[in-house]
Amino acid sequence: CHLGIGEEATAAGTCGALLPDDDMFATHRGHNAAICKGIDINHMMAEIFGKSTGVCKGHGGSMHIADKDVGILGANGIVGPSLALACGAAFAHKRRNEKCVALAFFGDGATNEGIFHESMNLASVWGLPVLFICTNNTYGMSTHISKVMKDTNLIDRAVPYKMKSAEVDGNDALLVYNTVKEARSYAIENSEPVFIVEDTYRISGHSKSDANLYRTKEEISEWKKKDPILNLEKQMLEAGLCSTEEIRQLEAEAADTVKAAVAYAIESPYPKVEDIYEDVYAE
Helix, strand or coil: CCCCCCCHHHHHHHHHCCCCCCEEECCCCCHHHHHHHCCCHHHHHHHHCCCCCCCCCCCCCCCCCCEHHHCECCCCCCCCHHHHHHHHHHHHHHHCCCCCCEEEEEEHHHHHCHHHHHHHHHHHHHCCCEEEEEEECCEECCEEHHHCCCCCCHHHHHHHHCCEEEEEECCCHHHHHHHHHHHHHHHHHHCCCEEEEEECCCCCCCCCCCCCCCCCHHHHHHHHCCCHHHHHHHHHHHCCCCCHHHHHHHHHHHHHHHHHHHHHHHHCCCCCHHHCCCCCCCC
């Protein structure tokens, strides 16, 4: 199970700027994006538990959350394929003259993969309404970005493809929302791709078993001070949009929702053995 603690604003701000008919491709760390795109939390939790009531009938598990009904066209454990898949979805939208975009989430490590450059080039040449969203948390598993890139200024990677690009504080949900909303409009109006780098930080380990031995407690503590949820809370209070009591109520409601989802997942049945070949395209 790959957690996204510390990256909440990248999901909320990005997906909040999408419309229901837009397509979204997540990463193996995409539970937050799936929730923000409108997935049923009970069924997503059941999928994580491998139960038959899951969004993929228990066949996908934590790293393969998908729900076509709300525009979540899948996640996977491979680095970078979401970019190429998003190109395909964007191509379909363009051929059908639909005012929609396809969006792909990927990490900074994926920008070193061949499929990143192939997809960026294809989207530029074909003029596809696709949004490439790089959640730059500065670590590819346990390797810091500075150890694998001569130039760590990721925004420059859009230059060879003459692609519109933007870099944004990925811990500021409102800033992310406005940036992606503007990019979505541009992609549709001009039938062109947009590359966005959302600078953030993964507070949790790469996965549940990660002991965080490759970074210091001081580094993690400094980033905790930039927590995107606390940052949004501060913005809302300063703008007079709500009271502290209302925020505490929202937190309690969210906790109850998650507890209910876990209970639903535990009580749901496992898939039957005889269903093993269902939804399999080749044997």
